[in-house]
Amino acid sequence: MNFFDGKILAFDKPYRATSFSEVGHLRWLLTKRMTGCKIRVGHAGTLDPLATGTLIICTGRATRIIESLQTHTKEYIAEVRLGETTASYDLEHPVDQTYPTEHITEAMVREVLHSLEGDIMQIPPAYSACKINGDRAYQLARNGEEVPLKAKPVRVEEIELLEMRLPDYLKIRVVCGKGTYIRSIGRDIGERLGSGAHLLSLRRTRVGDIRVEDCWKMEDFERWLEGQTLETEPPSGPIPSEFPFLTPANCLGEEPLTNLG
Numbered sequence: 001m002n003f004f005d006g007k008i009l010a011f012d013k014p015y016r017a018t019s020f021s022e023v024g025h026l027r028w029l030l031t032k033r034m035t036g037c038k039i040r041v042g043h044a045g046t047l048d049p050l051a052t053g054t055l056i057i058c059t060g061r062a063t064r065i066i067e068s069l070q071t072h073t074k075e076y077i078a079e080v081r082l083g084e085t086t087a088s089y090d091l092e093h094p095v096d097q098t099y100p101t102e103h104i105t106e107a108m109v110r111e112v113l114h115s116l117e118g119d120i121m122q123i124p125p126a127y128s129a130c131k132i133n134g135d136r137a138y139q140l141a142r143n144g145e146e147v148p149l150k151a152k153p154v155r156v157e158e159i160e161l162l163e164m165r166l167p168d169y170l171k172i173r174v175v176c177g178k179g180t181y182i183r184s185i186g187r188d189i190g191e192r193l194g195s196g197a198h199l200l201s202l203r204r205t206r207v208g209d210i211r212v213e214d215c216w217k218m219e220d221f222e223r224w225l226e227g228q229t230l231e232t233e234p235p236s237g238p239i240p241s242e243f244p245f246l247t248p249a250n251c252l253g254e255e256p257l258t259n260l261g
Helices: 019-033 060-070 106-115 137-142 182-192 218-226
Strands: 007-013 041-043 051-059 074-082 084-086 095-098 118-122 152-165 169-176 197-207 243-246 258-260
Touching (some): 007 019, 019 218, 106 182, 169 182, 182 197
Antiparallel strands (some): 041 051
């Protein structure tokens, strides 16, 4: 098995792990098995620490197509608490204000969700990886500094109402494009309902055609890797346009190997 020639993997990122830490752990596993040989590893789209689900990680030559993979449509399942807000729009920070919810009706909820579909302008959360004059927004926010983020265009293909328990709970499925913050969608739902809102949970269930069911648990990948013989020399020759997508099923021979590009 040669990870230098480019492999694409997807991991089910656990709660509170960072995307950076998952990349670092995979790099450490590969480097250890390859007797210290350094290898390029990177992810194709950050997941918030409090979010779980599909995180695509590329190795070796496949890191060249990370930007392309980031453009793929994503699907999320989010739980929303109405009537409360937090500084981060999720549970990373405590509730900072409460709002009335008794006026909210099912018709209002459905109208608001529909209003957030399509090409919209969205202000990212202050606690985000957006850059402001070279600094990450979350670093400025944690330092108590002003975070002047501007609205940017994003594409929301669909928002489906999966469950509703009024006056204060929604569960939604969101299909969206690159750069969309589901935490901001939660915030906007609350504001447009004349209340407040924040996320209770967030799970990325799909990136392009890669489903969370195709993902590795890091501990399962580590066990599988122990049984592999890894090459320690980078390949020569032209760089391909597609790379093998390693899933638990195809690595165990239950499904055929596919390529992504």
